[in-house]
Structure formats: C-alpha cells, structure tokens
Amino acid sequence: MRATADFIIESGAEGSASLVLTGPLLVSSLGVIDRRLRALEGPFAAIDLSRAGRIDTVGAWTAWSISRRFEAPIIGASPEAERLIAAIRAADDNTAPIAHPQLPILLRVPEHVGIVMTGLGQGMVLVLGFLGQIVLASGVLLRHPRRFRLRALVHQMELMGVNALAIIGLMSFLVGIVIAQQGAVQLRQFGAEIYTVNLVGRLSLRELGILMTAIMVAGRSGSAFAAQLGTMKLTEEIDAMRTIGVSPIEALVIPRLLATMLMMPLLGIYSAVIGIIGGAALSALTLGIPFFTFLARIQEVVPVHDVWVGLIKGPVFGLIVATAGCYQGLQVRSNAEEVGTRTTAAVVMAIFMVIVLDAFFAVFFSEVGWG
C-alpha cells in the first residue's frame, strides 16, 4: 500500500491559517489530493512543509504553485525540499501555459473543408508534376541506357509479380467458381446453362482477371511502395541519394513503375486463365460439362479481342497503382503517422482510379466495336 499525501489547515494566532502538507510529496502520492488542493480558498499565511515526508519535483512544484497562488511563504522545508523548490523556481519563467487558439466549430468545419478541397486541387497538380518528372527521367534513361537499373527492375518484378502468383491464383480460382455457379443458376431458368462458358470466359479475360489483379497489386505492392519510400524519406535516405547525385526517381520510382507495368498484364492473363479453370472445374462437377469440353468451348465463344482488351488495360492499371504508391510515399514529410495515412491514400487512390478508368475502357472498347 502506497502512502498518500494529505493536507490540514491549521488556524494560528490572530485568525491567520496555515496550510500544512503531510505525508510523502511524490508523483505517486500527489495525484489524489491535487484536485482538493486546487479547490482550496485562501488566504493562508504560510505553507508548512515541516510534516511532509520525502519530496520530489512534483511535490516541489505543488508546494511552489500553491505558495504562488496564495502569495504565502513556504516554511519548514527540509534542505532537500529547499533545493528542489529553488530549481523549479529558477526553471519556471512565469509565463502562462500556451493555449492553442481554436476557432468555434461553425468556422472550423468550413475551414477544414476548404483545406481539404484546396489540398485535392494541389494534389492533382502535384501528381501531374510527378508524372512529368517520371517522363523526364525516362528521357534521360533512354539517352543513357547504361544508367538503367536492371537488377532493381528484376528484383521488383519478383517482389510484386512472382511472389503474388499464389494469392492471385487462389483468389481467381475462387472467383471463377463463384461466377460459374451463380451464372449457371440464372441461366438454368432459360435452359441456357451452356452459356456459363461464355460468361466465365469473356468476363475473366475482359474484366475480372485484370481488375481483381489490379486491386490485389494495389493492396500488396502499391501500399508497400508507399510505406517503403515514405520510411526512406523519414530516415533521410532519399535526401542522401540526391546529394550523392542519384536521382530517386531514376533509382527507386522507375524500376517499380516499370516492374508493375510489365508484370500487370502477365498477372492479369494468369488470373483470367486460373479463373477459367475454376469455372471449368465447377462446371465439370455440377453442370455435367466435361472439363476439356469447357476449355474447347472457350476457344469458340471468346473472341480474341477480349484477350487484347485485358492486355491493353494491364500496363495502364499498373502505371496507376505504381504511380499512386510512389507518389504518396515521396510526399511523406514529418512523422510515422504520415507513413500510415499516405499508404492508405495510395491504396484508395489506386483502386478508385483503376475502377474509374475501367468504366471508361468498357465504354471505349464497345464504341470501337470490340464489344
């Protein structure tokens, strides 16, 4: 059981009262009486520490702030207490604590909205500027191809492409099964179960393969790019690179960007193929369409331009995901929390842009006759 501090008010001669602090005056014991001390009303002739036990700076601060509040001298202090109080008095500059000015809520909310909106506007300009930097750096690399970092590119391709095969494969297989199963249930009403093949084949190759891959890569690699570059920014690694004469865009951004743009169409096709296998497996089990008949039928019903649609979207989605990740990472300025918010922003921005662009692509390809 911890000893607690306390106080008593003793009235002395001719009606003057003195405040007597008792017990240990320590950080561990003062918390309980602090509120009561603050509620006290003076005046007191003196603050008596003669019955106090051990004292630390919190005790000294408390005694001194009471003595200042009531303009009463401290009496009976032990040499140790004297020393601590003197140190506190010397350190305190008697300025009032600095309060943060805060606007009333009616002004604060519009102000916040305004800051967010201007931030969005500036963000657009900054992203464009970032793309410009990438184009310039690519130009430099084209003129000096020996400065291109092939090892970094291959390493990134492995990290974001090869290492993602298992998870993307599993996800696509399951999505293929779900589409085949749901499609079959609906098509059965018209006796058109055989069209499950068209549904699974065209949807996987045109839309779902690449879209699911882009979302997975944004979550897996876009976030990693943002967190990695953001941390490098905090630890001044990126500043160090600049001073050595290595362009961070050249050394960090372009390998990631290129790796994502190269791997995305491959992962998209891979995802589509696995999705079709998933659909075929389900059809073989529940619809009575043999596995290889399903695959042969795919060749007949899926026009080859569906493959092109998927392949064309791949690098574009890759560009979006990698740009969002690298851009947000390089925007980190001050602290660890910002790495978190920037990573979130990178993933949200990437997925949002991918879905918006996917809608544009859908309209565009049907207009050019690749419906």
Place this chain on the structure above:
Amino acid sequence: MSEEGLLTACADAPPSGSEADLFPIRVRGLKNAFGPHVVHENLDLDVRRGEILGVVGGSGTGKSVLMRAIIGLQIPEEGTIEVLGSPITDARDDDDIDIRCRWGILFQGGALFSTLTVAENVEVPLREFYPEISDELRHEIARYKVLLSGLPAEATSKYPSELSGGMKKRAGLARALALDPELLFLDEPTAGLDPIGAAGFDQLIRSLQQTLGLTVFLITHDLDTLYEICDRVAVLADKRVIAVGTIPELIATDHPWITSYFTGPRGRAAKSAAERNGALGTSGDQA
C-alpha cells in the same frame, strides 16, 4: 482512483542501507551474443548510488548492448542483472510491480514519439503510471520538466520533426525525467551537439543529478563529458569491463587501450580543459 485500479503499480524503494540501495545496478557474469558473435562474456559491473558512471569503449564493444541488457530490451544468454533490487533477467512485461517507473532513459536520437508534441511526450509515462493525476497537474508537470531540461516554453507545443538535434535530446531528457526517476540512463547524450551545446548539456546533467539525487549510467565517447561530470568511468574491452575507477586511477592501470584513450591528443586536450575548470579535482575526491 483506488490503488488496486492501477494497471501497473510502481515498485517500492529498497530499504536504505541494503545492497540494492547502495548499488542500484548490479551485473554479474553477463553474456550477450547475437548468434555466434559474442559481445559480452563474464561481465561484472556495479553502479553506486548517486554517482555518474561513464561507460567507454571502442566502437563495437557493446556499450549500447550493455545498456539495453540492463534496461531489459536485450535478453542475455547468461548472467544476472539487478536494477534497484529487482532482477531484470526474470522480469516480464506483464509483471504487476514495475521498476520502469523508477528509471528514465534517453536514447541516442531522443526516440521521441513523432506523432506527439514535446509536452505530450513527457506526459506519456505520467499517464501510464499515474492515471489518477488530473489533466491540469499533468500539463503543469510536463511544462516545468521541459523548462528544467533547458527548453523554452514554446517548445512544449512543437512536434519532434520541428526540433533541432540538440532540442530533441533535451526533450528526450525531459521525458526521461517525467517520473522523477532515481536512475537515469543516457546513451551518448552529447553526440552530435556543438561544443558549446555539449558543454551546456553536461552542466545540465550534472546540476540535475545533484538537485534530484540521480544515479546516472552514461555511455559516451566525449572525453570532455568524462572529465567534467563523471565520478567514475567503466572501460569496456575484451567483452567485459576491464577497469572501473576515476580517470587518474584508470590511467594508472597502464592498460594500453586505456592509456591511449586518455592520454592521446584529444584526451590531453580534454584533461587540460577540465583542469582549468577544476572539475577533475572534485571528481577525484569523491571517489
């Protein structure tokens, strides 16, 4: 708030005059290793109450590892460490009684929480151990600790990223002192400071140590710090503490590394500076 309601209760001070009271830190037979790489072997060290013990050693001799072992961040392979009478080596994070409220640690880079202001950083240990303290008192405590550490009052509302290296160290010191600890661990407090700032920081540590009655475990490469403020110096070499004592005592040991450390050109310069300030005589008398 009741005593029982606290998540972590602060350990009580050992009875005065006991071994644990005389020697707040006792290390016996310590062995630290990272895989096959042995950093310490059979290392013994006692730190006396109320002294400033400087720890020196060449780069890679494990000064920081020793400090991390003493404060429980590095699990040693063998040996026992007692801090303020409690064995660190068996301590667990969820122990009810905590000695962590009785020490303060200043890490090399300050290790301030980057999402909190300086004042909030100082308030973190107060909140953790003494939730019964009112917000008002906690703000006041944080504020005077920041001022005691030699920072201006405006610094309290700043974020670590807005501070210079020296200010970060002072803010880190304010956080280390938040709970009025008995033991203070300092990892290279003057590294990266300009000579005037470093001398000021030395004086700050000395005066706080005297005012608050601290025992200080100080890792340093700064010869001026050793001459100016350390009561004793422990030398780490050959995986153990080869000698502990005042600087004149150490030089008298005739160990080649120690001799070249203290009587090299930098050592001589620091010594003559200390003699001018009269610091060497007083630290020698105390030991």
